[in-house]
Amino acid sequence: DVKVTQSxxxxxxxxxxxxxxxxxxxxxxxxMFWYRQDPGLGLRxxxxxxxxxxxxxxxxxxxxxxxxxxxxxxxxxxxxxSTNQTSMYLCASSGxxxxxxxxYFGPGxxxxxx
Amino acid sequence: xxxxxxxxxEMSVQEAETVTLSCTYDTSESNYYxxxxxxxxxxxxxxxxxxxxxxxxNATENRxxxxxxxxxxxxSLKISDSQLGDTAMYxxxxxxxxxxxxxxxFGQGTTLQVKP
Numbered sequence: 605d606v607k608v609t610q611s612x613x614x615x616x617x618x619x620x621x622x623x624x625x626x627x628x629x630x631x632x633x634x635x636m637f638w639y640r641q642d643p644g645l646g647l648r649x650x651x652x653x654x655x656x657x658x659x660x661x662x663x664x665x666x667x668x669x670x671x672x673x674x675x676x677x678x679x680x681x682x683x684x685x686s687t688n689q690t691s692m693y694l695c696a697s698s699g700x701x702x703x704x705x706x707x708y709f710g711p712g713x714x715x716x717x718x
Numbered sequence: 719x720x721x722x723x724x725x726x727x728e729m730s731v732q733e734a735e736t737v738t739l740s741c742t743y744d745t746s747e748s749n750y751y752x753x754x755x756x757x758x759x760x761x762x763x764x765x766x767x768x769x770x771x772x773x774x775x776n777a778t779e780n781r782x783x784x785x786x787x788x789x790x791x792x793x794s795l796k797i798s799d800s801q802l803g804d805t806a807m808y809x810x811x812x813x814x815x816x817x818x819x820x821x822x823x824f825g826q827g828t829t830l831q832v833k834p
Contacts, residue, residue: 608762635820644727646809646824654819662821694763698820705820706753709763 607631608710610695616716623682625713627695634699636678637707638662638670641692650693653678685717720745722812724825731800732833738785739795739828741810749815752786752793753822758806766808769793771815800832 611626629636635654639647639662649662651670659670667689671679678697682689693713698705722743731737743752754766769777769786776784781801785794797804810825 637821639824644826646722646724646826647822648824649821652819652821660819696763706765706768707820707822709755711762 608695608697608708610693610710610713612713613711614714614716616718617682617685618718619686621682621685621717623685623715623717625680625682625693625695625715627678627680627697627710628676629678629697629708630676631697631699631708632675633697633705633708634675635697635705635707636672637696637698638668638678638680639694639696640664641694641712647694650680685715687717689715690717691715720747720812720814720823722810722823722825724810724828726828727826728829728831730831730833731797733800733802735800736796736798737800737830739797739808739810739830741793741795741825743791743793743810743812745791745812745814747814747816751813751815752784753811753813754782754784754793754795755809755811755824756804756806757809757827758803763809767795797830802832802834804830805832806830 637652638650653672669681695710696707698707750771752769757763781798811822
């Protein structure tokens with residue numbers, strides 16, 4: 605079974621703090637994704653990575669950055685957390701090449717910024 | 719730009735009955751994939767069913783089936799013999815088959831409650 609894990613289920617941070625959200629997958633997937641989930645808005649793509657050290661902006665990248673130094677790990681960084689970044693963050697991974705593959709999701713990190 | 723719309727924020731159904739969740743999408747692409755994902759309360763999102771646009775036959779997975787109307791750009795999910803474990807938020811999603819990154823575009827989600 606594909607396993608996608610996220611470093612924290614719940615996180616509380618202060619405005620202005622630097623926040624790291626970690627995601628690890630164990631299926632040697634090329635593609636990894638970070639989404640944020642907000643009520644009534646569904647999931648919106650923040651950033652994705654299709655290879656080590658490769659990244660592309662999604663639909664809402666402002667205020668976020670990412671890092672992918674190893675294939676299995678994809679980190680989301682909030683350089684200076686703000687209250688409007690309070691949300692559920694979901695990581696996903698999928699196999700690359702050929703055609704679109706099913707995305708496998710982690711359990712999510714619920715972030716509260718005070 | 720592609721969009722996915724789920725117009726039913728919340729739905730409920732009695733156990734053992736059938737329920738249909740609606741999804742419409744907009745795209746100029748001819749080759750794409752559509753998905754329904756399920757997110758149970760406090761649990762991980764999982765794939766329910768997947769439809770390839772070039773296939774005319776509607777996808778089926780046990781009690782879950784879709785009604786894919788390509789011309790109308792409609793992709794509804796039918797859940798038969800609803801079970802309490804079907805209680806979840808359901809997301810409709812789209813991806814361009816010509817993309818090698820598999821980026822998904824999601825709808826707003828429909829919260830389904832199955833009542834005993």
